[in-house]
Amino acid sequence: MRKIALIFFTLSLILLSGCTRARGLDEKLITRGIGIDFKDDQYKVSIQALSNIGGSSEEEGEGDDTFIISSSDGSLASAVRGIEKQTGKEVLYSHTLVLIIGKEAAETKLNDIIDFFTKGYKLRPAVETLIAKEEALAILEEKQADEIWDVARLDPIKSNLRYFAGDLQNNYKGAKTWLLEISDGSLQCIETVLFKQYKWIGVLDKKDTKSLVILSGSAKNLVVEGDYIIKKSKANIKVDLSGEVPHFSITVNLKVDYDVDDSNKISEIVKKMIEETIYKIVWEYECDIFNFHKYIMNKDLQYFKDNESFIYDILKKSIYDVKVEVKTEYAERPFSDSII
Amino acid sequence: MEKKYVVTTTQMFALLFLSAIVVGLTYNLPMSKSNNLQDHIASAFIAMGLSFVLIMPVYKLYQINNAMNIADSCMWLFKKFGIVFLIVYGLYYIFASCYILSLFNIFVGNIMSLNVSPFFLTLAVVVTASYAACKGIEGIARGGIIIFFIICIAIIFIVITLIPQVDIMNYSPLLYKNMDETLNGVFYILSLAFYIPLAGILFPFIKGNVKKTVCILNFSVYGILILAMFIVSGALGDYLKTQTFPIYSATSVAEIGVFRRLDAVYLGIFTMGLFITISLFLLAFYLVMKKMLGEKRGKFIVALGDILVLLISLVLPLFSNLFYNMKFILLFTILTSFFIPIILLIRYNILKKKGEVK
Numbered sequence: 035m036r037k038i039a040l041i042f043f044t045l046s047l048i049l050l051s052g053c054t055r056a057r058g059l060d061e062k063l064i065t066r067g068i069g070i071d072f073k074d075d076q077y078k079v080s081i082q083a084l085s086n087i088g089g090s091s092e093e094e095g096e097g098d099d100t101f102i103i104s105s106s107d108g109s110l111a112s113a114v115r116g117i118e119k120q121t122g123k124e125v126l127y128s129h130t131l132v133l134i135i136g137k138e139a140a141e142t143k144l145n146d147i148i149d150f151f152t153k154g155y156k157l158r159p160a161v162e163t164l165i166a167k168e169e170a171l172a173i174l175e176e177k178q179a180d181e182i183w184d185v186a187r188l189d190p191i192k193s194n195l196r197y198f199a200g201d202l203q204n205n206y207k208g209a210k211t212w213l214l215e216i217s218d219g220s221l222q223c224i225e226t227v228l229f230k231q232y233k234w235i236g237v238l239d240k241k242d243t244k245s246l247v248i249l250s251g252s253a254k255n256l257v258v259e260g261d262y263i264i265k266k267s268k269a270n271i272k273v274d275l276s277g278e279v280p281h282f283s284i285t286v287n288l289k290v291d292y293d294v295d296d297s298n299k300i301s302e303i304v305k306k307m308i309e310e311t312i313y314k315i316v317w318e319y320e321c322d323i324f325n326f327h328k329y330i331m332n333k334d335l336q337y338f339k340d341n342e343s344f345i346y347d348i349l350k351k352s353i354y355d356v357k358v359e360v361k362t363e364y365a366e367r368p369f370s371d372s373i374i
Numbered sequence: 375m376e377k378k379y380v381v382t383t384t385q386m387f388a389l390l391f392l393s394a395i396v397v398g399l400t401y402n403l404p405m406s407k408s409n410n411l412q413d414h415i416a417s418a419f420i421a422m423g424l425s426f427v428l429i430m431p432v433y434k435l436y437q438i439n440n441a442m443n444i445a446d447s448c449m450w451l452f453k454k455f456g457i458v459f460l461i462v463y464g465l466y467y468i469f470a471s472c473y474i475l476s477l478f479n480i481f482v483g484n485i486m487s488l489n490v491s492p493f494f495l496t497l498a499v500v501v502t503a504s505y506a507a508c509k510g511i512e513g514i515a516r517g518g519i520i521i522f523f524i525i526c527i528a529i530i531f532i533v534i535t536l537i538p539q540v541d542i543m544n545y546s547p548l549l550y551k552n553m554d555e556t557l558n559g560v561f562y563i564l565s566l567a568f569y570i571p572l573a574g575i576l577f578p579f580i581k582g583n584v585k586k587t588v589c590i591l592n593f594s595v596y597g598i599l600i601l602a603m604f605i606v607s608g609a610l611g612d613y614l615k616t617q618t619f620p621i622y623s624a625t626s627v628a629e630i631g632v633f634r635r636l637d638a639v640y641l642g643i644f645t646m647g648l649f650i651t652i653s654l655f656l657l658a659f660y661l662v663m664k665k666m667l668g669e670k671r672g673k674f675i676v677a678l679g680d681i682l683v684l685l686i687s688l689v690l691p692l693f694s695n696l697f698y699n700m701k702f703i704l705l706f707t708i709l710t711s712f713f714i715p716i717i718l719l720i721r722y723n724i725l726k727k728k729g730e731v732k
Contacts, residue, residue, distance in 0.1 A: 057489060124489075152616040155485045158635075159613065159627045196627060200613035207612075325543055335547045 062126040063117070066100055067179030068157075069170030070110070070147050072139035079113040080104040080171040081125065082179050102174055110150045127156045131183040133163045133195065134170040134214065144202075145232040152199050159196035162186045165227045167215040176216050185221050186212055190252050191243075202232055206345060207328070208321030210246070213237060228321045235321045238311070245311035248286060248304060249324060258307065262300045265289045265363065273329040275337055280330055280352040284308070288360045297360040305358045312354050320346045383582035385515035387591055388522035390569045390576070393654055394595040395525065396647035397566045398602070399621055399640070400477040405698055406562035408555045409615045412607040415600055416548050417559025422596035424560070425567055428708070429588055431715030432574040436584060438722060444574035444715065445665040451721045451731075459714050460666045463571065464659055466710045468682050470568045471655040473697070475499060475687035478648055485619060486641065496687055503652035504680045507660060511579050514653045521646045528639050529598070535628035535636060536605050544611030558700075563599070565704035568655075570711035575658040656683065 069080035085101045105116030114125055135147055151157040162183055166173045173182065186193060193211040201209035208230045212223040226238040226246055238246060247253050253267035266289040274281040286308065290300055315321055327345050331338040341348050381389075403409055435447050445463065448456035478499075479492045506514050549556060569591070577584055606624040607614065617623040625640040656679050663675040690697050697703075725731040 149616075152613075153618070155618075155623075159610075159623065196610065196613045199616055200611050203612040203615040328543055328546075331546060331550070335550060 057124055059126075061123055063103075063121055063123040064126050065130045067132045067134065067174050067182060068127075068130055069104075069134045069136065069166070069174045070139050071136035071170050072143050076106045076108060077110050077113045077139070077143070078104055078106045078171065079110060079117060080174055081117055082174045083121075084129075100178060102171075104171060110146065127151075128158065130157055130161050131179045132186065133157060133161050134166050134173050134182070135163070136166050136170040137168060139170070140165045140227070140229075141234045144229065144234070148195075148199050148202060148232070152195065157195055159194065159199075161195045162193055162212075163195045163198045164193060164212045164214050164223075167213055173214050173216060173221070176219075177221050182214070182221060185223055186214075191226060191246055191250055201323075202229060205231065206322055207325055208235065208315070208319070208323040210238075210323050228315075228319055228323065230321050235319045238314070241307060242311040242314060245304075245307045246323070248288070249284070249308060249311075253288075258300070259303050260296075260299065262296070262303070263291045264300075264304075265291055271324070271326075271329055273326075273333050275330065275334050277353075280326075280348065282326060282329070282352055282354045284312075284354060284356045286356065286358045288358060290360055290362050297362050301358040301360050305356050308356050308358075309354065312356075316346075316349050316352075316354075322346075322349065326352070380510070380512050380579045381515040381581065383580055383584070383587045385519055386576060386580045387587050387594075389515060389518045389650065389654060390573060390591055391594055392518060392522055392525065392647050393572060393651040394567075394569045394591075395529075395598065396474060396644065396651045397568055398595075398599055399644050399647070400474065400481075400619070401566075401599075401621060402477075402618060403614065403620060404618060405700055406558050407700065408558045408562075410551070410555045411603055411614050411620055412546060413549065413551070413555040414559035414563070415603045415607070416556045417563055418596050418600045418603060420556075420560045421563040421567075422592060422600075424564060425570070425592050425596065426589075428564070428567060428711050429570050429573065429592065431712055431719055432570060432577070433585070433588060434719055435574070435715055435722075436577040440584075441578055443576070443578045443661065444571075444718075445662045446578075447718050447722075448714075449665060451718055451725065457666055459718075460662050462714065463575075463710060464662045464666070466571055466706060467575075467655045467659040467662065468679065468686065469697075469706065470572075471652050471659075471683045472687040472690050473703070474568075474648065474651060475683065476690040478644065479687065480691060481619060481622070481644070485622065492688060493684075496684055499648060499652060500656075500680050500684050503649055503656055504676060506649070506653040507656035507679075508676060511576065511657060514650060514657065518650045521650055525643050525647060528643050531633075532625055532628055532636060532639060533601065533605060535630040535633055536609050536624055538630060539624075539627055540605060540608035541611065542608070544608050561704050562700050563596075565700055565707050567707055567711060569595070571707070572654055572658055574711070574715065575661055576654070652683070656680070 063081065064084040065081050066084060067082035071078040071080070080102055081104075082100050082102050085099055103117055103120060105113045105120060107113040107116055118124055133151065135144065139147060164182070164186055191210055191212065198209050198211050201207050208228050210226050210228055213225040213227045215222045215225070224240040224243060226243045228235040228238065244256060244258060247256060248264065248267045249269045251268045253264045256264040256267070258264060268287045270285045272283045274283070286304065288300065288304060290297070312324070315323060316326070326349055327338070330348070338345070403411060406414070408414065432444065435444060439447070442450065445460055448459040450456075452459065475496055479496060482490060482495060483492060506517065573588070580587065602621060606620050609624050609627060610617070610620065614620050614623070622637060622640050626635065626637040628636045659679045660675055663678070664672060667675060722731060
């Protein structure tokens with residue numbers, strides 16, 4: 035009896051395996067980059083997908099092994115289905131490196147786009163989520179997803195889906211990500227877009243973006259005014275609530291590649307940069323991307339609760355004391371790898 | 375009734391711990407009517423204390439006669455009327471199996487987007503689990519101890535790879551908002567204490583110190599839950615508000631060195647643990663039904679259990695408003711883990727005073 039059962043199950047496995055709805059990799063569209071644009075009430079989904087599965091390319095190292103396919107429809111799901119109909123393949127999101135959202139889509143439909151890709155677990159949290167200055171499709175047509183991904187990660191401002199979507203959920207914290215632009219044939223991530231609860235707030239220019247990178251502690255060979263190169267940065271923020279207004283002490287430690295005599299000048303330049311950026315973010319944009327409200331919350335929860343409904347007024351009145359400490363190293367490589 | 379020792383305390387601890395872990399993997403923020411996992415850390419501490427209260431009546435019943443499981447106690451103390459309680463327990467074990475299996479189907483179908491027929495997936499799990507259940511507790515325990523060790527290693531590995539992802543700024547002061555989220559968390563965590571009614575059926579099989587096993591089990595289950603919540607909250611922060619399965623989301627960001635994309639480990643833990651858990655609940659169902667219908671109808675009971683689990687787990691998501699409702703699950707769990715055992719204890723004391731029992 036047992037032998038019969040064993041034979042039966044073995045034959046079932048061999049003969050019935052084709053009856054499952056499982057699809058092989060050759061029946062799937064392996065995405066590397068996804069672009070979302072929105073115009074005239076229509077979503078345009080563009081996918082940069084791998085074109086060769088299982089075979090080796092005749093010209094190794096040359097030519098595109100990806101292709102771009104687009105589809106437009108009234109909803110994201112329908113647009114994706116349109117792509118699947120065109121190719122006869124199911125979209126496989128798990129290898130996606132970048133999600134690029136066009137400007138108009140980011141300004142009007144960001145909520146729907148992020149929901150589509152996060153709540154359905156379509157994209158991994160590590161996918162870089164970027165905003166295109168014009169159209170997302172133009173970026174994908176110009177550059178490979180790997181290249182976009184490399185550039186976006188070079189000086190990280192925590193622009194992947196996990197941080198971006200997480201910050202959009204926060205009532206007080208602003209979300210930020212790179213603003214992509216193709217200029218003279220090269221891809222640039224030199225500006226940062228700010229959002230607050232899915233609403234487009236503004237753009238930080240190149241200088242403010244550098245301050246952001248320095249304060250985030252992720253500067254790596256960053257060139258600032260005067261061609262000074264910041265090799266590394268580290269920032270520490272503390273808050274004192276004992277006075278009439280919160281007093282933030284922001285200590286920035288820099289490692290720079292230059293002569294010792296110039297360390298005071300570098301310190302002044304970076305201090306001014308950071309102060310101007312904080313002013314812009316707190317006063318102009320009311321977008322707390324540095325989490326100042328969290329420092330207040332962690333220091334004194336009751337104080338935060340008492341002032342929660344007008345926390346931005348509190349932040350505007352606060353004192354921001356920026357101190358920059360510079361350590362210089364012998365300049366081995368005076369050029370910079372940084373993209374900004 | 376002569377007691378038959380079949381499994382050691384370590385084996386029983388491993389089995390009940392595994393079943394609790396599998397249920398814990400399905401931890402679902404929307405079902406708990408909450409979107410702040412961090413407040414659930416406090417909930418887990420409170421639930422840990424309450425779990426000792428919940429399991430006390432089941433343990434007391436075991437102490438009265440350690441050769442009898444809860445089904446035996448129902449018939450012994452209430453005679454024919456005990457059948458009502460047996461039906462409740464039978465339904466509970468079927469419900470618990472279907473609940474976990476349906477969430478597994480949802481996870482595989484919607485989250486992992488595997489194009490596998492839910493019917494065949496459920497059939498495969500039910501058939502293998504039923505086979506294990508028919509082999510008895512000893513067979514399940516032997517397989518379970520191996521899976522337990524594999525899962526422990528996997529959990530340690532995931533924790534180590536998640537620690538670098540933790541950001542202190544993702545933590546807020548506990549109970550920053552009001553107590554609602556914490557209370558919802560307590561109710562939700564207690565509603566998932568499926569291992570307590572399961573223990574009521576399995577205790578008589580244990581050879582060794584049951585009291586120590588229960589204490590270590592409670593501390594371990596809630597300890598792991600608290601650790602998981604702490605690390606997941608620190609790693610994902612506000613991103614959790616968009617996620618249905620927070621622990622799965624956390625494993626997809628875990629990385630250390632070359633080890634990345636550890637969500638496959640989550641699926642491995644879920645699948646291995648699922649097999650043991652469904653086997654245990656099916657075994658519990660068989661024991662209850664055999665008490666009610668007799669040993670001779672054994673094959674019928676096995677077939678009945680398998681068909682019920684297969685069909686109900688496929689249909690359960692259609693009635694999600696009822697069957698995935700936290701209050702319903704909480705009431706059902708407390709009924710089987712606490713109220714019915716309390717009623718049995720009261721009955722025992724009454725009969726003891728009358729001299730009808732020793």
